[in-house]
Amino acid sequence: MANEPTRPSAPDGTTAQYRSHTTPPEAGRLRQIAAFAAGAPFTALVAAVEVAVVTVALGVPLSTAPVAVGLVAFAVYAADHVADAEGDAGSTPLRARIALRYGDQLMVVAAMSYGLAVALAAGAGPAALALVLVPGTVWIGYATDWIPAAGDRLEPLGDRVGPLGEVSLPRLKDVFLLNSAAVALAWAVAVVAAPLAFAGVPVDSVGTHAVGLLFAYVSVRSFVDVEVPNVRDVAADAAQGVATLPVAYGVTGTRRVLFAVDAVAAGLLAATAATGVASPPALAALGVGLAVSVTVTALADRLDGAALGVAPDCSYLVAGAVLLAL
Numbered sequence: 001m002a003n004e005p006t007r008p009s010a011p012d013g014t015t016a017q018y019r020s021h022t023t024p025p026e027a028g029r030l031r032q033i034a035a036f037a038a039g040a041p042f043t044a045l046v047a048a049v050e051v052a053v054v055t056v057a058l059g060v061p062l063s064t065a066p067v068a069v070g071l072v073a074f075a076v077y078a079a080d081h082v083a084d085a086e087g088d089a090g091s092t093p094l095r096a097r098i099a100l101r102y103g104d105q106l107m108v109v110a111a112m113s114y115g116l117a118v119a120l121a122a123g124a125g126p127a128a129l130a131l132v133l134v135p136g137t138v139w140i141g142y143a144t145d146w147i148p149a150a151g152d153r154l155e156p157l158g159d160r161v162g163p164l165g166e167v168s169l170p171r172l173k174d175v176f177l178l179n180s181a182a183v184a185l186a187w188a189v190a191v192v193a194a195p196l197a198f199a200g201v202p203v204d205s206v207g208t209h210a211v212g213l214l215f216a217y218v219s220v221r222s223f224v225d226v227e228v229p230n231v232r233d234v235a236a237d238a239a240q241g242v243a244t245l246p247v248a249y250g251v252t253g254t255r256r257v258l259f260a261v262d263a264v265a266a267g268l269l270a271a272t273a274a275t276g277v278a279s280p281p282a283l284a285a286l287g288v289g290l291a292v293s294v295t296v297t298a299l300a301d302r303l304d305g306a307a308l309g310v311a312p313d314c315s316y317l318v319a320g321a322v323l324l325a326l
Contacts (some may be wrong), residue, residue, distance in 0.1 A: 031094055039095050040078040040110075046313040047073035047191070049320040050218075055195040056323060057214060057272075057282035058206050065128075065198035068120040069190050072132055075114035076139045078106050090236040092309065121198070128197040131190065138186040176243035184222035191218050210277035217268040217286070224258050224265070224293055225312040231300045232308045251301045258297045265290055281326040289319030 048070035055062060081088065085099035099106060114136060121132040192215045196203060203211050230237060230244040231251055238247050245254040269290065273283050292315035296303075303311060 039081055039092075039098075040074045042310055043077045043313065044070040044074035046316050047187075050191050050316045051194055053282055053285055053316065053319050053323055054191050054214065054218070055199075057278045057286065058192075058195055058201075058211070059277070059279055060195050060199045060201045060206065063195065063198035064120045064124065065194040068117045068124075068128070068132060068198065069194050071113045071117035071120075072135050072190065075110040075117070076135050078110040078113075080139065082106050082110075087236065087240050090239070124198040125200060127200075128194070131193050131197045134189055135186050138182060176248065177245075179242075180223050180226040180244070183226050184219045187222040188215050188219040207275060207277040210272055210275045213268050213272040213275065214278065217265055217272060220261050220265045220268065221290070221293065224261050224297065225315075227254065227258060228297055228300055228312045229309050230254075255297055255300060259294070262290065262294050262297065265293075282323055284326060285319040285323035288322045289315040292318050 048066040051066040051069045052062075055065065081095060081099045082103045085096045085103065088099070089096040117132050118129065121128040192211065195201075196206065196211070227245050231246045231254065234244070234246040234251075237244050245257055249257065266287075269283065269286055272278050273280070293312060296311045296315065299311075300308065
């Protein structure tokens with residue numbers, strides 16, 4: 001037969017996958033490279049573009065904020081892919097295979113990337129440094145079970161910490177809605193605050209209302225971007241007991257919820273424009289990106305897994321291209 005189960009290779013330890021024996025090795029390597037590029041590197045690019053667009057929208061001077069946030073995004077998502085490689089094998093098998101096989105190397109690169117971001121932030125001042133540390137801290141609580149582990153380590157201490165040994169809290173990543181909300185808030189903090197912190201511009205000088213509205217806009221848009229790919233991962237998430245909107249309400253219900261969230265985003269963007277502080281070209285670019293987001297949500301059940309994994313974030317690349325054109 002042309003396709004039959006193949007045993008996992010010893011180095012990567014992945015589960016058995018169906019693979020064509022006629023597929024040239026070069027094609028397999030190209031698919032792996034594409035899968036890797038569509039993961040953390042793509043997220044880093046999107047983060048950098050998003051920060052650049054917000055920088056223009058706020059009218060603050062250009063800085064190293066896009067580079068620093070991009071480096072942090074790469075580090076956090078690369079580490080997350082390694083941490084959840086086994087669970088992701090069903091939804092993103094190629095990416096999971098890379099994470100399993102090159103996990104140690106990816107973690108080293110992730111650490112170097114985060115270290116470089118911290119160095120850039122340290123040169124920009126204490127506010128930028130504190131800001132860069134936020135995403136990593138959120139990821140620790142989001143993707144790891146360090147709280148139960150801490151309780152297990154403290155249990156032998158006896159009565160002094162007795163109750164802690166009995167605590168068993170789930171990962172934030174496994175908590176319905178809070179998982180997506182945590183990611184959305186972390187993104188919003190990084191994307192909106194970084195241009196101000198790295199340029200040394202106080203919030204008051206830009207306009208508190210404009211900054212607050214833009215922060216709320218990025219938060220709700222990021223929530224949508226997190227939940228849309230969960231349509232692809234619904235089977236894997238359900239098998240692992242991870243509650244997401246598609247698991248709880250199905251694709252149709254998820255689409256309705258996300259349309260409502262995008263409607264809120266449209267209202268926030270209109271309110272931001274009404275302040276008269278934000279850059280009109282950047283607001284127009286964000287509006288085009290929002291239209292792309294609505295289109296992706298409408299097509300969520302028609303796109304294949306690979307496309308659905310990157311399509312939501314492509315709205316920011318479109319926004320960046322529109323901003324350059326304007």
